Amino acid sequence: MTVQLVTEKGKEKCDPAFTKEVMERSHSHLERCYQCIACSSGCPGAYQMDYPPHQLLRMVQLGLKDRVLDSNTFWICLSCETCATRCPNDIEIVLVMDALREIALKEGRKGTTKLPLFHATFLYMVKMFGKVYELGLILVYTIFSGNILKLKGLMRDAVLGVKMFMRGKLAILPPRVKGKAQIKRIFQLSSKTG
Amino acid sequence: MKRKIGVYICHCGSNIAGYLDVKKTTAYAATLPYVVVARDYQFMCSDPGQDMIKNDIKELGLNGVLVCSCSPTLHLRTFREACAEAGLNPHLCEMATIRELCSWVHSHERENATEKAMALIAAGVRRVLYRNPLETKWAPVTPNTLIVGAGIAGIQTALEIAGAGNKVYLVEKEPSIGGRMAQLGKTFPSLDSTSDMLIPQMEAVQANKNIELLTNSEITEVSGYIGNFKVTIKKKPRSVDEAKCNGCGECWAKCPVEVPSEFDRGMSKRKAIYIPFAKAIPKIPVIDRKTCKFFLDGSCHVCADVCPTKAIDFKQAEETVKAEIGACIVSTGYDTFDPTPITQLGYGKLENVVTSPEFERMLSPDGPTGGNIVLKNGTAPKAVAIAHCVGSRDQNYFQYCSRVCCMYSLKYSRLLKKLLGHDTNVYQMYIDMRCFGKGHEEFYKSASDEGVNFIRGKIGQVTNIPQSDEEKGKLIVVCEDTLLGTMIRVPVDMVVLSVAMKPRTDMEEVARTFLLGRSADGFFLERHPKLDPVGTMLDGVFAVGCCQGPKDISDTVAQATGAAARALALISKGKVEMEAATASVDEEVCAGCGYCEAICQYSAVEVDPKRKVAVVNEAVCKGCGACAATCPSKAMQLKNFGQKQLIDVIDEATKEYAGLAR
Numbered sequence: 001m002t003v004q005l006v007t008e009k010g011k012e013k014c015d016p017a018f019t020k021e022v023m024e025r026s027h028s029h030l031e032r033c034y035q036c037i038a039c040s041s042g043c044p045g046a047y048q049m050d051y052p053p054h055q056l057l058r059m060v061q062l063g064l065k066d067r068v069l070d071s072n073t074f075w076i077c078l079s080c081e082t083c084a085t086r087c088p089n090d091i092e093i094v095l096v097m098d099a100l101r102e103i104a105l106k107e108g109r110k111g112t113t114k115l116p117l118f119h120a121t122f123l124y125m126v127k128m129f130g131k132v133y134e135l136g137l138i139l140v141y142t143i144f145s146g147n148i149l150k151l152k153g154l155m156r157d158a159v160l161g162v163k164m165f166m167r168g169k170l171a172i173l174p175p176r177v178k179g180k181a182q183i184k185r186i187f188q189l190s191s192k193t194g
Numbered sequence: 195m196k197r198k199i200g201v202y203i204c205h206c207g208s209n210i211a212g213y214l215d216v217k218k219t220t221a222y223a224a225t226l227p228y229v230v231v232a233r234d235y236q237f238m239c240s241d242p243g244q245d246m247i248k249n250d251i252k253e254l255g256l257n258g259v260l261v262c263s264c265s266p267t268l269h270l271r272t273f274r275e276a277c278a279e280a281g282l283n284p285h286l287c288e289m290a291t292i293r294e295l296c297s298w299v300h301s302h303e304r305e306n307a308t309e310k311a312m313a314l315i316a317a318g319v320r321r322v323l324y325r326n327p328l329e330t331k332w333a334p335v336t337p338n339t340l341i342v343g344a345g346i347a348g349i350q351t352a353l354e355i356a357g358a359g360n361k362v363y364l365v366e367k368e369p370s371i372g373g374r375m376a377q378l379g380k381t382f383p384s385l386d387s388t389s390d391m392l393i394p395q396m397e398a399v400q401a402n403k404n405i406e407l408l409t410n411s412e413i414t415e416v417s418g419y420i421g422n423f424k425v426t427i428k429k430k431p432r433s434v435d436e437a438k439c440n441g442c443g444e445c446w447a448k449c450p451v452e453v454p455s456e457f458d459r460g461m462s463k464r465k466a467i468y469i470p471f472a473k474a475i476p477k478i479p480v481i482d483r484k485t486c487k488f489f490l491d492g493s494c495h496v497c498a499d500v501c502p503t504k505a506i507d508f509k510q511a512e513e514t515v516k517a518e519i520g521a522c523i524v525s526t527g528y529d530t531f532d533p534t535p536i537t538q539l540g541y542g543k544l545e546n547v548v549t550s551p552e553f554e555r556m557l558s559p560d561g562p563t564g565g566n567i568v569l570k571n572g573t574a575p576k577a578v579a580i581a582h583c584v585g586s587r588d589q590n591y592f593q594y595c596s597r598v599c600c601m602y603s604l605k606y607s608r609l610l611k612k613l614l615g616h617d618t619n620v621y622q623m624y625i626d627m628r629c630f631g632k633g634h635e636e637f638y639k640s641a642s643d644e645g646v647n648f649i650r651g652k653i654g655q656v657t658n659i660p661q662s663d664e665e666k667g668k669l670i671v672v673c674e675d676t677l678l679g680t681m682i683r684v685p686v687d688m689v690v691l692s693v694a695m696k697p698r699t700d701m702e703e704v705a706r707t708f709l710l711g712r713s714a715d716g717f718f719l720e721r722h723p724k725l726d727p728v729g730t731m732l733d734g735v736f737a738v739g740c741c742q743g744p745k746d747i748s749d750t751v752a753q754a755t756g757a758a759a760r761a762l763a764l765i766s767k768g769k770v771e772m773e774a775a776t777a778s779v780d781e782e783v784c785a786g787c788g789y790c791e792a793i794c795q796y797s798a799v800e801v802d803p804k805r806k807v808a809v810v811n812e813a814v815c816k817g818c819g820a821c822a823a824t825c826p827s828k829a830m831q832l833k834n835f836g837q838k839q840l841i842d843v844i845d846e847a848t849k850e851y852a853g854l855a856r
Binding site: 003004005006011027031032034035058059061062089134 | 621627639642643645647648650662665673677678680681682683684685
């Protein structure tokens with residue numbers, strides 16, 4: 001599709017190669033989408049997104065690369081698969097979101113959200129301890145994201161942390177897991193295949 | 195004869211019983227004079243309900259029946275048949291409409307509804323009281339059928355009726371049969387070639403001995419009534435002797451005059467002596483007397499010189515054919531909308547903005563481009579935009595949906611991808627995709643899988659003024675992607691306008707000839723949208739295909755087959771029931787003024803010139819009552835609807851108001 005959009009930002013070019021790449025990476029027929037909006041109306045995270053999923057799909061169809069990759073939509077996506085389950089056209093929207101994350105990381109897009117950092121920290125914890133270590137995760141994320149300078153947020157997190165601890169939901173020490181070596185191997189192999 | 199009337203009040207489930215007091219009404223009906231029995235029942239139209247009436251007629255010796263339920267158009271026939279079965283003259287059965295006139299319109303006022311129902315029942319009893327038994331008369335049916343218009347609808351109907359062994363007059367205005375379908379390239383959703391389907395049907399028509407094919411002809415006059423119509427057919431002169439011509443083609447090869455071809459939508463040239471298209475049936479040329487040099491100034495007669503069979507007949511005159519028919523099927527088809535008035539689309543101003551009928555001709559292997567999609571400069575387009583709803587769903591032009599454009603637009607995009615390669619960019623600018631038929635949604639899915647771009651939004655403008663380098667030399671479609679809420683500019687090489695189907699320009703003439711009604715959209719009005727979609731308000735005349743409303747080929751063929759069944763049912767029954775409640779003249783009072791003759795729509799009344807009195811042809815009279823209302827001396831009366839009868843019924847229905855006035 002070589003279409004030009006006239007928006008408040010001026011003129012935007014459409015990039016058909018981007019559409020093709022997303023379709024290939026996600027193995028989904030996203031050209032089938034006829035905008036019934038079932039995905040967005042069931043999405044638990046849509047209220048936080050720059051564009052709800054159906055609009056993001058339309059933008060991918062049109063090849064609006066910059067708008068799509070600079071949005072927070074695919075980072076916020078919880079991969080709960082409600083959208084894909086309900087999609088009448090059988091589009092694997094979650095796979096589309098994954099593909100967009102991959103492309104964004106590959107191209108080093110910063111975006112406006114700190115969510116990539118959260119994902120990276122999460123994976124680092126799994127790599128280190130074999131499963132997620134909540135306290136470590138939140139400490140590392142708070143420091144690296146710069147949230148440590150925001151006192152109000154920090155206090156809220158601390159209060160929540162104490163509450164969770166009282167109910168036995170938060171461990172002080174990292175978890176112990178059997179087969180850490182295998183998990184490390186998984187990470188090694190997957191980093192090789194990309 | 196002492197009158198014994200039975201009154202039957204229907205609950206209609208809760209349709210009536212839920213809104214008015216049925217018990218009270220029944221009790222009231224029993225008190226009315228001459229009423230010997232009053233009953234209520236759940237569903238009077240059901241078998242037990244009808245049996246109730248039949249039993250009472252036999253056991254109580256009823257000689258009048260009033261059923262108080264729905265409208266007589268729905269069930270009067272049912273109840274009259276039930277009465278006839280029990281041995282009562284069916285004309286002694288009447289209905290009072292207490293559902294439509296009471297419960298439905300007064301659903302929130304139970305008291306008033308009940309009161310109104312009682313008034314209607316009292317009036318209805320009066321109506322039955324004055325009714326006289328009438329004799330049901332039958333008229334024979336002529337087993338011939340007239341079909342007007344030989345497109346796919348007419349062809350299909352003709353083949354069905356002729357296949358059953360009955361004579362068919364198939365009349366076509368154009369020199370060849372085939373109609374609009376012959377102009378199409380391929381059909382959706384199977385992408386079959388149109389000519390593969392149509393040409394064998396056309397040949398079957400020509401080969402069928404029961405079908406009398408009258409091409410280049412028009413109907414000028416229709417008279418008579420169901421089963422017994424008389425029609426006059428005008429055969430326009432072909433200027434070619436049909437018996438002698440062998441269709442060799444020498445004449446149109448040598449003819450020096452070239453004019454734009456109507457069949458090819460002006461995209462190619464035809465001669466002054468021509469056949470509309472290569473596979474025309476009959477393959478006999480016609481001379482266009484408006485452009486032929488012989489008829490203009492007598493300077494050329496090449497065709498007559500080269501014709502090996504001496505078939506050219508410049509002196510051929512108009513012929514008139516008279517036929518007697520039993521049923522008539524109107525299948526005159528449609529026209530397409532000319533999008534020139536929608537100036538923003540640039541049709542007629544910008545090159546390579548074409549309408550869908552023109553694009554169809556391009557897709558046809560026998561068309562002006564030999565089945566190739568080409569721009570005006572002869573190259574193939576790389577990007578094509580297809581505009582939906584041009585004229586349809588538009589208050590300024592046609593309010594209705596033309597029903598086929600979504601599907602043929604999808605067909606175009608798939609054919610474009612197929613013929614010009616998968617990298618051809620096809621854009622569909624649509625409002626809604628309406629792919630409702632069998633296999634249609636699947637066709638839509640295939641198109642989107644093939645990478646057709648769907649943009650929801652009506653085209654704002656088609657322009658050739660570029661704003662960037664890549665728009666140079668292109669047509670730029672400006673519209674809003676309403677799914678995204680942004681304006682977009684799409685550079686393309688060609689724009690196809692999917693234009694609306696509209697009623698033919700000669701619709702009014704045809705409607706007047708056959709006394710057909712037209713609905714608000716301008717197409718012929720069917721008798722009932724659900725239960726009689728092929729019948730018209732005139733008994734024995736059926737409207738099929740796109741003259742009744744836009745539809746695709748499969749729907750047209752289905753409707754055509756249905757109309758054929760209706761015509762065959764008429765023929766196989768062999769007789770038709772005549773209206774019994776006709777007008778009758780009191781010859782002693784009639785002054786022969788002729789008002790009745792002038793007002794009768796069915797030409798059923800004539801003034802006898804010798805005796806100076808009006809005479810009613812009961813076979814033709816429909817019992818509409820126009821003559822009775824017009825008659826200044828009250829000599830003309832409708833049977834069972836005499837003046838005294840009507841006034842008395844009105845008096846009964848309005849007696850409480852009459853009392854107030856006094």
